[in-house]
Amino acid sequence: MVATEERVAITLAVNGRDEQVSVEPRWLLSDVLRRECGLKGVHVGCEHGVCGACTVLLDGEPIRSCLMFAVQAVGHQLTTVEALGTADHLDPVQQAFWEAHGLQCGFCTPGMVLTARALLDRNPNPDEETIRETLSGNLCRCTGYQFIVDAVLLAAAKRAEDAEQGA
Amino acid sequence: MKPVRFRYEAPHTVEEAVDHLSAAGIGGKALAGGQSLVPMMNFRLARPSVLVDLNGIAALRGITVAENHVELGALVRHQAVADSERLRHALPVLARTASLIGHWGIRTRGTVGGSVVHADPSAEWPAVLAALGAELELVGPSGTRRVPAGEFILGPLTTAIETDEILARIYIPRAPAPLRCTIEEMARRPGDFALAGSVAVHAGQEIRWTFFGLGGPPETVAVAQADRQDEAALRQQLTERVAALEVTGDMHGGAEWRRRVAVAVALRAWRQIA
Numbered sequence: 105m106v107a108t109e110e111r112v113a114i115t116l117a118v119n120g121r122d123e124q125v126s127v128e129p130r131w132l133l134s135d136v137l138r139r140e141c142g143l144k145g146v147h148v149g150c151e152h153g154v155c156g157a158c159t160v161l162l163d164g165e166p167i168r169s170c171l172m173f174a175v176q177a178v179g180h181q182l183t184t185v186e187a188l189g190t191a192d193h194l195d196p197v198q199q200a201f202w203e204a205h206g207l208q209c210g211f212c213t214p215g216m217v218l219t220a221r222a223l224l225d226r227n228p229n230p231d232e233e234t235i236r237e238t239l240s241g242n243l244c245r246c247t248g249y250q251f252i253v254d255a256v257l258l259a260a261a262k263r264a265e266d267a268e269q270g271a
Numbered sequence: 272m273k274p275v276r277f278r279y280e281a282p283h284t285v286e287e288a289v290d291h292l293s294a295a296g297i298g299g300k301a302l303a304g305g306q307s308l309v310p311m312m313n314f315r316l317a318r319p320s321v322l323v324d325l326n327g328i329a330a331l332r333g334i335t336v337a338e339n340h341v342e343l344g345a346l347v348r349h350q351a352v353a354d355s356e357r358l359r360h361a362l363p364v365l366a367r368t369a370s371l372i373g374h375w376g377i378r379t380r381g382t383v384g385g386s387v388v389h390a391d392p393s394a395e396w397p398a399v400l401a402a403l404g405a406e407l408e409l410v411g412p413s414g415t416r417r418v419p420a421g422e423f424i425l426g427p428l429t430t431a432i433e434t435d436e437i438l439a440r441i442y443i444p445r446a447p448a449p450l451r452c453t454i455e456e457m458a459r460r461p462g463d464f465a466l467a468g469s470v471a472v473h474a475g476q477e478i479r480w481t482f483f484g485l486g487g488p489p490e491t492v493a494v495a496q497a498d499r500q501d502e503a504a505l506r507q508q509l510t511e512r513v514a515a516l517e518v519t520g521d522m523h524g525g526a527e528w529r530r531r532v533a534v535a536v537a538l539r540a541w542r543q544i545a
Contacts, residue, residue: 112279129279129322132313151272152310159376165350166376171309175279176324219376240461241374 114178118143119187127174134158136174137184145185145214149243156242159215160184166219166241185214188221196266197221197259206255208246215242220256229260274312281324285331285410285439288323293412293435295321301437302326303346303385306377331384331439336361343441345384353378361445362403364452364470368395371454374462384438387423390430390488392519393464397424398483399454402470402491405443411436424488451544455536456484459523466523467532471540478545480509480537485529486519499545502538509534 111126118141125140137146137160149157151170158169161183189195194202197220207213216239223230223238230238235256236249244252282288292299298320302308311317325331331346336357343352352358352369359366372378372386372395386396387407400407400420407418412435420441423431432438456468465484472479474493481491492512494505513530520526 128276130274130276132273132309135273151313153306153377156374156376162379165379167380168306168376170313171305171380173279173305173309173324175281176305176326237461238375241376 112175114175116141116174116177116182117180118182119184125174129173129175131174132170133160133172133174133177133182134169137169137182140174143184143186147211147214149211154243155212156215156219157212159218159242161218161222164222164225166222183218185217188217195221196262197224197256200259200262201252201255204251204255204258206248206252208248212242212244212246216244216252220259223256224260224263228263230256232257272313274309275315275318277319277322279322279324281327283327283329285328285437288325288328288437289410289412289435291321291323292437295319295323297434299323299434301388303388304348304381305385306373306381307385307389307391325437331437334358337445340445341365341443343383343443345387345438345440346382347384349373349378349381349383349386350375352383362443362450364399364403364450364454365443368399368454371395371456371465372462377462383441387420387441388430388432388438390424390426390428391464392427392486392488393466393468393484395454395456395465395468395483398468398470398481398489400441400443401489402452402472402479402481403443403450405441407438408440408442409433409436410439415439417442421489421491426488427486453540453543455540455543457532457536467529467536469533469537469540471537471544473544478541480540482513482516482533482537485516485533486521486526487517490516492516496545502542505541506534506538509537513537 113126116123123141134148137143147157149155153168153171159166160169162180189198197217235253280291300319302322302324332344335342349369349372353366386394405420451473454470456465458465468484470481477493477495479493481489483489494508513533518526518529
């Protein structure tokens, strides 16, 4: 039984596009998204599942992309922060992080924003305790939690407002 | 912080997975949710030469609520347990247990079976399954066997599973009346590893507590049903019983401190079911 560095050709469904990549089985999803797909919004922090910076959505649910091999993601829909908005048209969650000063250095932000977005998709009107519990798996070392929680509350209010106007 | 090279196998049946593990021998490792194994591989504390990914095996999935038992596929994820309406009615302690584990982004991947087989002393599932009298169905090259959950864990990170066996399903007995049972634990922050925890089961004339997070396998003590008003007497009894358990201290606190926390969480659980 010889360990192999042979690559396997796989197709990853990322942000609505099919990405054909050639990977070693041992390559982490976080590294493949960054290096092979060029999605540098996937931030690599602790690489052992503690910090949550590498959070991406797998079929709409947050996961640690450092705790999954890229070969395992075949057949699933992946979403990174790049899919949420553009500089001109921010996602309501991103807009709320800006307005509520929900980020300082920005390292934890993609993971925070994606976790918050997944929460609001599941529960459009979460209370503060639910938001805190949900974000407890994402560490911010600028100690910005209060503003981050404020941002998610603001995002929920904005989404409700947009929905009302759209209706 | 990157795993060593390995051969990756992604079987679709339990039999194929067992074949891969048998062929791989000591270098083979089964991958479930990966929330403990992959960090160990990233640190290179685990260096399997063949990784057998169980995630494509449909037979390992699914939650079944029957009249007399609940059946969990080993690959059922913690978040699926926490979100299951059927389980919340059938055995609410399971949903509560799942919600104590890690964080959302961990629970969406981590599996009940993986947690049991990993056998971390601070893990909730081994204690809960032992307390509920669950049975674990193991499949190996020579067939299937069932092991009581209370006999499965032999020590920290050590279980009765063979290197070529897979935990396939978990059977949890279910009483006709709602079981008075709950779980309490103490962690430094929500989602952190438990520093001490206890599963309390109201079993007629006595209350049984199964402790976890104390350093070794889950251990159960039983005390005759106490007068609900006389908590001081129960505290004394529990303190004596916990003093006899093997407890390991660590950076968070010494063994004596952990024993006090164990008694405190046991009482907290008791207040809910007494």
